[in-house]
Amino acid sequence: MKKQSIKVIALLAVASMTATSCDLLKDLDYTVTPDPLEMHGDSVAVKVDITFPEKGIKKKAYADITPMLGNTALKSIRVQGEKATGNGEVIQYKPGGKITYTDVVAYAPDMEATDLMVTGKVFKGSKEKATIEPIKIADATIITPYLVNKDFKVIIANDQFKRVTPETMLAQINFDKGKSIVKPGEMKDQDIKDLEAFLANAQTNPKIDVKGLNLTGFASPEGEEDKNNTLSTDRSNTGKEASMKVAKAAKHEGAQGDIYSLKGSGEDFEGFKRELQADKEMNEDDKNLVLRVLETIKDPAEREKAMRDMGKTFTYLDKTIFPKLRRTEIVVNYDKTGFSDEEMKMYSVSKPDTMNLEELLFCAALYTDLNEKLRVYKIAEERYPDDYRTSNNVGAVLYMMNKVSEAKAKFEKSNAAKDNPIAKNNL
Incomplete structure (x- = not known):
């Protein structure tokens, strides 16, 4: 190489x-x-x-x-x-x-x-x-x-296993209209409790490595634009303070340090359109009217006036849709380390159902003993018959064991699951 x-x-x-x-x-x-x-x-x-x-x-x-x-x-x-x-x-x-x-x-x-x-x-x-x-x-x-x-050798289809994968954990803090103060009740919400539990586990779990917390503040799209821009920034700041209190309660040292990224995103029009389209109570004509106002009137002051002129429709938005947008989103970015080689070998015998496809394919490749290699590939084939790699790899090991007719049947099964050059090569 x-x-x-x-x-x-x-x-x-x-x-x-x-x-x-x-x-x-x-x-x-x-x-x-x-x-x-x-x-x-x-x-x-x-x-x-x-x-x-x-x-x-x-x-x-x-x-x-x-x-x-x-x-x-x-x-x-x-x-x-x-x-x-x-x-x-x-x-x-x-x-x-x-x-x-x-x-x-x-x-x-x-x-x-x-x-x-x-x-x-x-x-x-x-x-x-x-x-x-x-x-x-x-x-x-x-x-x-x-x-x-x-000199022909059969080809074993590769796994896509990644030992370390980037993951995210989400939580959210909601605010009253025009406010950036975190209400005590927000800290009792289930997603905040889940955040504390996650950080507590991450502190002692060597397979979880917290890389950073991204906090984004938002404001609902009514009121003065400049004030909403400032408000969204303030919400990200108070969201950080609340998050650090959660980290302290969880005894997670890293999440109490300088790993925060803060952003004020101003008025959340995309979130507003998403919540509006998902709403089941407002009729479609009113929804379309609101969306037209958002898309055609670019001046913030004129747009807000047009929305307030909708009367009952605006009142409904103010009570039902806007409160969901007054928030700080908390995104915990972390790396998750998967099973070690020895853990995969152990679980392939005792708990194969805990392993996904890529882990099974990777695990089989760890073995030099053809019988063990075949055992794991067969587990993968049984659980994931629609993935062409499983039958192909069973066939490849059978070929290595001089079971040519059985291997041929597996290669044909692999190519039937998906037309692929690896099984065709092996045939």
Whole structure:
């Protein structure tokens, strides 16, 4: 295997991007296994470990990275900073992180004389900010396994197990109209009790590592805009004070320190539209009228006047919808460490139902004993028959045990669950 580095180059067509784009994503390391790539059967399997250094990706940036093998584009992977929105692999700003990319593609003749490259695009918000300059990360494909069938080896489908996963825990503090004082009753709500219990457990649980608390204050969309902006900020501040009291009661030392991120978001129009659409009492005509006012009148003062002119409709909003928006949202960001190797082996025997698919696939790979490996893969196949990897991997172990006809049946079952190049290779 070899390591390569990538540099992010700003889009030349937009000179104004140059000052900021280079900073969004930088100094990535790629480790490709195997290097050079190899063909087995009629396919090429690619595995790339991508390492992000500390501050390697900005918090609000995201990137679509696409490996290229000759003229063939492999599947893209999206990575994103800790505050970016989306469904990509989240990388913490500090201390960085590591992800593993895998794909299997059908062999094409041009892959023999080409290299594995990566390219892509970098975004911030909805705007493309930079391109990833194409760079070689592995040598061309060796086709010897295709030419010499006696060296053929079955392929085991990879797991997607992650030992440490980023998780969140949520709580909320509500406020009276125009106020930022935390009422005593709010501290008795179930979500605050759950927050205290979580922090108490996290203090003594080595598998829970609290990374930070994000507090966002909101105001309902009536009243003066400037006052609501100030009010939302005040609510985030008093929310922090309340959260630190909860942390103190839970005896969680870290959550009493400097790990808070505060933000005042002003008037919560998105939350208002969400609550309005979910409301079951107001008729659709009134809802549509309110939404039209929100979307067409941009001046805050005129918009509020139009809403107040709705009479009973505004009264209903003031009593039912607005109170839900006067709040501080508390988001606890933490890393959760999964089962150790030994725990997985133990639970695969005593409590296999406590293990998910990726844990079972990872656990099976820990064993060198083929009987144990087969036992765990069979558990995975029984519980997750619709995932093509389970039957394929049962078949792969059966093939290693020289049970060729049984293995063939499993490969066919795998390909029936989902048409896939791994099972086809093994057939």
